[in-house]
Amino acid sequence: MTEGPTPRDPREEPGGQAPPPPPPPPTGGPEWDQPSGYQPQQGYQPQPPSYQPPQPPGYQPQQSSGLSENVASGLSYVFGWVTGLIFYLIDKRPEVRFHAMQSIVFAVVAMLVGWIRLFTNGFLAGLLWLVSLVFFFTWIFLMIQAFQGRHFKLPVIGDFAEQQAGRPA
Numbered sequence: 001m002t003e004g005p006t007p008r009d010p011r012e013e014p015g016g017q018a019p020p021p022p023p024p025p026p027t028g029g030p031e032w033d034q035p036s037g038y039q040p041q042q043g044y045q046p047q048p049p050s051y052q053p054p055q056p057p058g059y060q061p062q063q064s065s066g067l068s069e070n071v072a073s074g075l076s077y078v079f080g081w082v083t084g085l086i087f088y089l090i091d092k093r094p095e096v097r098f099h100a101m102q103s104i105v106f107a108v109v110a111m112l113v114g115w116i117r118l119f120t121n122g123f124l125a126g127l128l129w130l131v132s133l134v135f136f137f138t139w140i141f142l143m144i145q146a147f148q149g150r151h152f153k154l155p156v157i158g159d160f161a162e163q164q165a166g167r168p169a
Contacts, residue, residue, distance in 0.1 A: 084104035097166065113131055142154075
């Protein structure tokens with residue numbers, strides 16, 4: 001180890017200056033997490049999240065099932081006329097009512113074809129079996145269209161469903 005001058009503090013040197021001390025924290029002013037000039041209002045109570053502004057006179061909210069329109073429309077096809085009837089009665093939106101009524105009529109016609117097929121044999125029974133197969137794939141197609149929010153109208157049944165749902169044909 002070599003002997004030599006020890007390092008000196010620059011503040012002890014002539015002409016050297018010590019850094020200034022840090023400023024004291026502010027007192028009596030706004031809190032650090034509040035913007036400048038913020039004055040909390042006395043007696044202010046925020047509205048609860050479920051607050052709805054008042055509606056104009058004569059306003060009636062649209063009655064619905066609580067589901068989005070495409071989901072309610074698609075579900076109306078799931079169990080044929082049963083779910084169609086449920087959604088037709090509880091949901092008042094025209095698009096949902098259209099799909100519900102189309103589901104009801106489509107399911108009733110498909111059931112009639114199935115019952116007739118039970119009491120026939122031969123060529124007519126085979127033909128009705130093919131018709132039943134077409135009904136099955138059409139039912140799947142209608143359900144998919146409704147879940148995607150598309151308004152797919154069957155040729156004769158769709159016109160009747162629109163009349164019953166209150167939509168212009």
